[in-house]
Amino acid sequence: MSKEANLQAQVKFGEAVVSGHLEGIRDVVAADCVDHDPAQGQVPGPEGFIFFFGQFRAAFPDLNLAVEHLVQDDDNIAFAYTITGTHKGDLFGIPPTGKKIKVRGMQISRFEGGKLVERWGSSDQLGILQQIGAVPRSRGGA
Numbered sequence: 408m409s410k411e412a413n414l415q416a417q418v419k420f421g422e423a424v425v426s427g428h429l430e431g432i433r434d435v436v437a438a439d440c441v442d443h444d445p446a447q448g449q450v451p452g453p454e455g456f457i458f459f460f461g462q463f464r465a466a467f468p469d470l471n472l473a474v475e476h477l478v479q480d481d482d483n484i485a486f487a488y489t490i491t492g493t494h495k496g497d498l499f500g501i502p503p504t505g506k507k508i509k510v511r512g513m514q515i516s517r518f519e520g521g522k523l524v525e526r527w528g529s530s531d532q533l534g535i536l537q538q539i540g541a542v543p544r545s546r547g548g549a
Contacts, residue, residue: 410479413518417484420456420523425472427464429457437522444528447499462499467492467508475511485515490530494539501541510534 416435423431436453446462449455464470470492477486489511494504512530516523536542 410481412521413482413484413516414479416518416521416523417486417516421472421474424460424464425470427468429460429464432456432460435522437519437524440523440525442526442528444526465496466494466498466501466503468495469493482519483515483517485513487511487513498535498539498541501536501539504539506539508535508538510538 419431419435423429423435433453436456438452440452440456442449442451442455445451445455446459449459470490473489473491475487475489477484479485489509491507491509493507494501496503510531511534512528514526514528517525533542537544
């Protein structure tokens with residue numbers, strides 16, 4: 408597939424996450440897709456992403472994801488992003504706080520045939536927990 412088809416698949420994945428229409432993930436993620444950085448309890452393939460983002464969107468129903476920088480070759484897309492949202496639902500056992508979050512992350516996606524087959528990623532999970540008050544912020548020093 409073309410670089411453009413891969414980019415369209417990545418965009419469709421992001422739109423599914425932001426809109427909450429997570430079934431669209433099935434169209435762009437291979438059944439045997441491997442997430443090298445899965446969330447706890449996340450299974451392989453589209454079902455794992457639908458599970459995780461379903462839980463995350465329930466915790467942050469106004470979730471938004473903005474791509475800040477993107478680079479691409481024939482099979483891979485790497486991008487830096489910012490996630491924002493308001494903690495209005497349970498976040499893996501943490502009750503809603505009403506606090507807003509803004510965190511950064513990075514992802515590398517590998518595609519075959521216009522579908523996501525591998526993902527590597529990192530989001531500022533500690534930053535999320537600190538911003539909702541579940542973990543104290545560091546005061547600096549040693």
